[in-house]
Amino acid sequence: MDSGSKSSNTISGATNNAVQIGEVRGDFHFHAVAPATFPVPRQLPPDVPGFINQEAHLSRLSAWLRPSAQRAPLVQVIAGVGGVGKTSLVTHWAHRVRDWFSDGDLFVDLHGYHPDRVVSAGAALSAMLRALNVSGDRIPTTVDAMSGLYRSLLHERRVLVFLDNASSVEQVRPLLPGSPSCRVVITSRSQLGGLVVRNGAHCMPLDVLSHEHATSLLRRVIGDRAVAEPGAVDQLAGYCGYLPLALHIAAEQLVARPGARVSDLVAELTDERERLDVLATPGDESSAVRAVFALSYGALPAAAARAYRLLGFFAGQDIGLPAAAALLGLGAGQTRRVLAELTSVHLLTEKDNQRYQLHDLLRLHAAERAEIDEPADERSAALSRLMTWYAHATRAAVREIIPFFSQIPVELARTATPVPDFPDRAAALAWSDLELPNLTAGIRQAAALGDHEQVWRLAVLMFGILLVRRPHADWLATHEAGLVSARACGEIAAQAWLLTSVAIAERELRDPERALGHVEQALECWRADGTRWGVAWALRDTAATHHQLGRHAEAIAMFEQALAMHRADGDTWGEATALAGLTKAHVGNGELDTALAESRRALHIRREHEDSRNIGQALNDVGRVHLAMRDFQEAIECAEQGLDLLVATDYWHGQAISHELLGDALHGAGRREEALARWRMAADLYGSLGDPHANEVRARLSS
Structure with a gap:
């Protein structure tokens, strides 16, 4: 195309203005080009x-x-x-x-x-x-x-x-x-x-910048101060949500304050309640982050604006479609449409598995709008709907994850949102892994708002997930909050349950003295409530704490009390659990033949239950006795069989125990390099769970 020649030609139809603007010829309007x-x-x-x-x-x-x-x-x-x-x-x-x-x-x-x-x-x-x-x-x-x-x-x-x-x-x-x-x-x-x-x-x-490019932008604008404080630059980029507008505002603020350090601005942004106030340019409020978001929010239809507010009000970092339906009080189809409306204008991001997430700064803005535009009773009702749905879904998941475990009665309000139907344990665990951060966030938010009934109920129902996955920080945070709420509501059985659970977490975190205090309180509550299996549970955990403290005789006596109660009640699940504890205590006391018989009886019961996870744990227990007997090959075989089952059932803590046991047995058999590899795997798994036992395994590696 010769653009130059075309630029000098007369436009077709415009010559001499023969066709006037607005002139009608037949059915067509013709307009001249001036x-x-x-x-x-x-x-x-x-x-x-x-x-x-x-x-x-x-x-x-x-x-x-x-x-x-x-x-x-x-x-x-x-x-x-x-x-x-x-x-x-x-x-x-x-x-x-x-x-x-x-x-x-x-x-x-x-x-x-x-x-x-x-x-x-x-x-x-x-x-x-x-x-x-x-x-x-x-x-x-x-x-x-x-x-x-x-x-x-x-x-x-x-x-x-x-x-x-x-x-x-x-x-x-x-x-x-x-x-x-x-x-x-x-x-x-x-x-x-x-x-x-x-x-x-x-x-x-177009998405936000990567961490690398966000920090590069900050370094380019800020200069030497960024080089001097690389850690603060990383934090600053994170607080800006890697959003170019926020990054430019933050960088220009530092340029305008040559005496300020990057860490000074980071300190100002640390408080989420103040962050949007800080990310503004004096004298140009129209380009502030809040003002830019406000334009998008102001253009939303009423239903989408309400959804945006309530999604920001909930403290979780993301949300699945069914949970969003419960939060909004809508059917699945309506919820999908309103969320699609938010994603189409980039106020919400759809992730895998029909999960949705607000950008960090948008979440703060949406939460602000919820406080301003959403009545307090509507916010409270939305959170209550969501927490009730989470409680129903959690109970359904735990029934698949640990089907034989006893549970105190927890009465829940009805939910209009369908509860997930988990086809198997793997599906229940996958849901739990996705939702655990939201369950924890929901409990913290409900506790802050004083909704004690929702807090203790969900905390009690979460125990099975926490026991299997062992995220110790979330375990303690949710159950300590639940304990406060159970006491506020006068729920004795819930107090007993949560005290016992807290003691287990503390024992795993190698704080047996604190655990002993809580489990003794739990025992009193179980007795006051009259729940016999709860008394046996607390006896087992008191015994396990004594074993951790090296008081093996006291541990054996209490395990035997619990074992007698379980046998009298025909509770074979409890019997196998008590036998597993007795196995460890008898090994600690040097009574290896007794320990081997107890571990084999526990394994037999677990096989009758056809519960692969517990069979894997029981095989580890048998292997640990063989290790103490210096029968290294038997210990290796038990640990390998147990590991296969624990991998198949996605039980991370049990896998860590299997790898550690294999390392010990392989080392005893003189297979040093194989032992080191197993210990490394055990240390990594314990570390990923936040279990301080990882340090002991690493110390073994270094020595």
Whole structure:
């Protein structure tokens, strides 16, 4: 195409103005084009200095112009949350390829999310026609007529049209040229799906920066202070959520305060309640992070705005579709649609497994709006619905995870949201792993709001998950909160349950004295409540604590009391558990033959129950006795069999025990290198669980 010659030609249909504006011929309106020559508008905003990252997006945009991309879409939508750098990306790219568009570039800021300054399609067309040298008196009065004239002017011209900050399909569709020689780039907080469906547009989502590029941006702007405090720079990038707007604001604040350290600004951002206040530019509040988010929020329909607020109100970091339905009090279909509306405008991100997450700074903004715009009783009702659903789902999961374990009665309100139907233990564990952070966050939030009934119930129901996964920090946090709430409600059985559970966690954290105090209190509560199996449970855990303290005789006596109670009640699950404890105590006391008989009886019971996880644990116990007897090959065989079962049932703590036992037995058999490998695996597993026993295994490795 010879753009120069076309620029000097008279526009077809405009010669001598023979066809007047608005003249009707048959069924068609004809409009003359006023200019005799085609101008070359150059309207791009100034280039962005020191542009960071997004090379992949820049490359994709540039590839869009290559001759090999003849069938490429003529319209690109760059979509992302406010402040993510959409305009900067397109501006920087457009300057790089400006020479390709020999007939010029047009730019319109559509202010699509501003409550008072939205530019209509008609106003945008009028401005672009003036840029194309059409005088005001020759501009048609209807959008359709203006759009037709605009397309006529751009026919076979090589022009880049940059439509910035669009909010709707209706706002931009009349601004699309009809010529394949033109290209249109649109930035929007929405995906503008209608353009993809009807106009063949391509949507390119833009996400926040990586940690590496975020810190690179900060170092480039801040300079030497960033080099002096690399750790603070990492924290600053995290507090800014890797959002380019927030990063620029933070960096410019430090530039304006040459005497301040990076860590000083980090300290100001540490309090989440103050973070959005800090991420603002004095004298330019319109570019503050809060103000940018407010434009997106203000454009939401009522149902989506409510969902945004309530998602921000909940303290969890992400949420699944069923949990979101419970929080919002909607059916699954309605919930999916309203969440899709939020994702389409990049206020919410959909992850795998129909899970949704607010960006960290958006979460703070949404929580603010919940406090301001959502009545307190609505917030309370939403959290109560969610906690009730979580309690039902947790109980269903635990029934699959440890089906033989006794449970105190926990009465729950009905939930309108369907509870997951877990087909097997693996599915229940997978759900638990995803939801554990939310269960913990929900308990903390409900406790802070004084909803004691919800707190103790969910804490009690979570025990099975915690026992199997052993996340000790969450275990103590949830159960200590639950204990406070159980006491506030006068729930004796719940107090007994939670005291026993807390003692188990403390014993695993190698704090037996503290554990002993709690389990003795639990024993008193169980007796006061009259729950016989609870008394036996507390006796077992008191015995286990004495064993940890090296008081093996006391431990044996108490284990035997519990064992007698379980046998009298016909409770074979409890019997096997008491025998496992007795095995360890008798090994500690040097009574190995007795220990071997007890461990084999426990293994027999576990096999009758067909419970693979507990069979694996029982095999470890038998192997530990063989190790004490210096029968290393038998110990190795038991540990290997146990490990296979524990891997199959995804029981991490049991796997750590198997690896440690294998290391000990292999070392005893003189297979040093194999032993070291097993100890390393055990140390890694214990460490991932936050179990301080990892340090003991590592010490063994180093020695």
